[in-house]
Amino acid sequence: MPISKINKDLCNGCGLCVDTCPEDVFRLNTQPIEKELLSPCATGCPASLSVRRYSYLVEMDETEEAYELMREYIPFPAITGRVCPHPCEAKCARCEVDSAVNINCLERYIADKYLHEKAEPRKVIYLAKAAVIGSGPAGLSCAYYLSRKGYAVTVFEKRELPGGMLRYGIPAFRLDKEVLDIEIQYLKDMGVTFKTGVAIGTDITLEELQKEYPAVFLAVGTQISRKVKTEGSDLAGVVGAFDYLTAVNAGQEPATPEKAVVIGGGNVAMDAAMTLKKRGAEKVTVICLEKKEEMPAFDKEIEAALSEGIELVCGYGPARVTGTEGKVSGIDVIACTRVNDLTGKFAPLYDETVNLHVDADMICFAVGQGVDLTGMPEGLAVSPSGMLQADKLTKATSLAGVFAGGDAVSASDGSVAAAFAAGKEAAESMDRYLRGADVREGRVDATVRLMNPPKASVPKYPRTEPTGKDGVYTDNEARVEAQRCMTCGSRAEITYPQDCMVCLYCERECPQKAITVTPDRPGKRIAPWDLA
Amino acid sequence: MKNEIKETRLTTDVLVIGGGIAGMFCAIKAREQGADVILLDKNYVGRSGGTHYAEGDIQFFRPKTRGHVLKDWVDKLSKDNEYLNDRKWHETILEESEERYNDLLEWGIKFYEKDGELMVDGPHRFNPIPRMYEIISMRNREYAPSLRAKCLQDGIRVYDRIMTCELLKQDGRVVGAMGFHTTTGKLYTIIAKATVMCTGPGTAYKVRAMNTDYWTGDGILMAYRAGAEISGMEFRQSTGGTMKTVYEARKKTYPGGGLDGQKLLEMTADYPYCTIQSGWFWPQITHTNEPVKWWGAGEIHEGKGPVYCDFDNMDEKLREHHEEYFERVGDAEPAKIGFDVFNGGKAHYPSARQELNTPIGGSGIWPVDEFCASTLPGLFAAGGGCATRVSGAKYGGMGLGLNSGMVTGTHAAKGAIDYIRSAPDFVPDEAMIEKVRNVVTAAAVRDSGHDPAWLTQILQHTLVPYYVSIYKHEDRMKLVLPMIQYMKDSIAPNLWARDPHEWKLCYETKNMIENAELYLKASMFRTESRGSHFREDYPERNDRDWLCWVKMRLEAGKDIYTKVPVPDSYKPDYSKPIDELYPMTLPDVVEVHAQKLYEQ
């Protein structure tokens, strides 16, 4: 055969041969068997979503397949498509060519296209029932995958409405609650039962629950807003950011202060500040320990906050909350000279001689959340900081049949995508547990071998920003953006070698020199006149 | 594949089929005027067609700065094209070449430069070729992908890997086309207000070792089946093969002429050298400006045909040329295909495929006006797909393919937009679409049938031998035509595709067979020899009867031929000495005839 070989070790999956061959000889396998061939973006995604695969499917005009593929990794891409901080994009190899592929907008585009599809009721094929405690993203994800596998799933939620932080934490201007309702309805249509207003540990104990449900997923999240204990921190007007956001999201219309201070430099602080501003606070000041460029919040969020007129005071930490008549009047802050120690552990140092006072009638702490494990059994292992402990791969806790994931578990990176991923892994474990199979077998932490991305040979063109309705891509924009994906880590395959016309174009175009075209008929030819 | 065929329907203003230079220009220009544009390619827009293989040379007419004279230039082209080119078109192409060059600059396309100036004659030429025109070169392998990027940025809806199969026609108008995705197998029905065919020439029979096998004439055949007029079918197969070549090759290779490679090499040894560009090789004879005389005598049976290159017994001067060239180009590829200049040996030229795959064919959809409208309302054609008027009886001229692609693409865009403004609205006729759908999907839905690769092979062995397709004679064509027709009527309708890739092969094979049929028919019709069309039974040029284009049209299952004489002002200037009239002197008989005409 003229085209005979692609050197697998060299092939970086750019697909130039596939595009260039005039005879349609190659196919691009965006999911090669080799497990280690994760694309850079997938290594950045908590759910290891195969971006290259769905990008390629979009390029192939197969959006429905792309959607189905996505749901193998992420149950509700319409949600991550809106709120995911897309750590994948920072890892995208295209950053080195021009700019990252707009992965998040592609996700949103695909997801929104099928958002209104009705769910088919799932057949229950197992007798054993599964319970999910907590209806945040981790719980919803676990319920989704368990239901797909054929289990009857019941979700217990202590609040009035399901959704966890999706409903009560993340502000509506970032996640339309209608989208959440659609996805929850989808689960209901699949056959998932929701029992809201039931707090496990208080209304029913976990042990009782386990009698009916041999497998349980604990996805209780972090419901307690932490505050920095200082002088005056129990004055009226000192609130937790999450508590405040919850009140807003639950429609309780909490009173809006004139001047507010938000303590914290993360995205929750930004959300709280933005929400305060949007609700009419005249002056909102965000105060954080980090320097501006070190703030954990995303640049986009910071920019948005600044453009709303929110003030930023970076490099200061709270010293004391001042007040009059039991009510907050402001806060004294002191300069922070160091946030983390050399090992990266949180250990702030302060210089009290540099200080500021900021007037405020509300101090909103956005300095992290704690887990509420009221009424949970003794045997449940907890980390020193009070978080649940669960196996990284299988999500198994110290109690048999109890799995845990999401924000409640220590070492979770506290994002919706991570919660989705945890729910999916837990569902896999619970399925195995219920069927008596080995929970751990075959599940390895994907060792990552980064590909040699096809930088030089890729024609540059700018990242596409959506112009469609609601900031969603039009069909064509999505197709254009999908083509910017360099499909790193895929494999070109010689599928139709008999059609090769020996034009040598593939060999020439391959940036990795991975392709060998051999002559049509190797060896010296013998012609009639040579014989004579 | 049965039951698996998914379907999608797209609607647009302008549908451009084929993403070579003509297609990309047409799409960009139509988009500039605000139209919604879909651009389809059976391969990958910007990485396919002659466009991606071309060196990037373009004829560049600069009367003001370089003193070029339009008449001299076009006279030369007319002579090279044996007076069947359209002088008016050539004038337009040249006159607009600077505008198109400015477009390219604006879009960031890079050209080869030397000392800060545009490099004239390009980096690829071994020796400057004496001519009265100039060629500049785009950076090859870069410009086509860059044009693609431009299309994407402009918001053109680019769809790759869509093998377009049939035009949709209702109330006598073309209203779109139907095709399928060669990877996913999805069926695409595209409803368009105007359709522009930019699928390149129809010259390929999928013979190994050259790279023009995408030129299976799909567009020309689609248009023909829909009732459009086409022309130049008798010429389209050829570029450098000239009557003289064929004539001489015939004399030398037939018994008596001697099947002697050495001899043959001698015959062609006026410095043939081999340029290796973009993975292909192209022997040229420099000092006569005759592209590849020795292409003429090839035939399909690789390694057994009469043409080969003997590097063991190579003329010293020739060897120097080769070595110098290869060293400069620094390419190991020729050795891969058997051309090992440094180590000697005999390379058997893969043969007639060269003759049958041409950079720009003389065939195509017949344009009725300068805006590339075909005889079917709603259908336009640009680039290699409407090359008749550019190419004449033979290879049009270096650097003319891309240039004419750009210019005709631009014109077709204007034609299409103007047409849309006045064309009546329509509601797609579902019954018609259903009919076309049945035709297009036939190969994919059956459960058994013939293998397209097998049929292609049979077609090659029937048509491609030089004594049929190059050295033509009515007797032999009459023998072969029924075979081709049998394939068309009885085998092609039973081809079976097991997957979308094979589905594409099925359609291409069908088109190649129909292409072959029209080739033979048109060749029989023209009872003279001219350009690349050589008839053993009519070896002379016959200016009196045949300085005309032959148009063909399908009507009620019958081919209708029409002769369109070229305007008198296009004809040779008989006041000139005979050997200046035509590009080369002809075999004795022909010369005598021409002499007679000349004396009249």
Ligand SMILES: Cc1cc2nc3c(=O)[nH]c(=O)nc-3n(C[C@H](O)[C@H](O)[C@H](O)COP(=O)(O)OP(=O)(O)OC[C@H]3O[C@@H](n4cnc5c(N)ncnc54)[C@H](O)[C@@H]3O)c2cc1C
């Ligand atoms: C303001 C804010 C903005 C955020 N923005 C983003 C963002 O833009 N992008 C992003 O990726 N992440 C964001 N996050 C983080 C993200 O919301 C969380 O990481 C994620 O929701 C964690 O999911 P979970 O399922 O583990 O927990 P949760 O979403 O907290 O859900 C836990 C659920 O369990 C219920 N529950 C708790 N205890 C019990 C019990 N005993 N019995 C029954 N039910 C119980 C709770 O009521 C809650 O509904 C944000 C968080 C906040 C607070």
Ligand SMILES: Cc1cc2nc3c(=O)[nH]c(=O)nc-3n(C[C@H](O)[C@H](O)[C@H](O)COP(=O)(O)OP(=O)(O)OC[C@H]3O[C@@H](n4cnc5c(N)ncnc54)[C@H](O)[C@@H]3O)c2cc1C
């Ligand atoms: C090796 C080589 C070198 C050349 N060098 C030069 C040069 O230096 N200068 C010059 O001026 N000319 C050159 N030419 C000629 C020049 O390339 C062509 O004349 C020109 O590219 C034709 O452009 P086009 O857009 O009409 O067709 P093409 O570029 O051939 O494009 C046709 C497109 O249509 C697509 N297509 C075909 N059938 C279908 C179908 N059924 N459905 C969908 N899509 C389809 C094909 O895939 C292809 O992409 C060269 C040609 C070759 C082969």
Ligand code: SF4
């Ligand atoms: S040599 Fe040409 S035809 Fe063969 S596989 Fe490579 S690109 Fe395709």
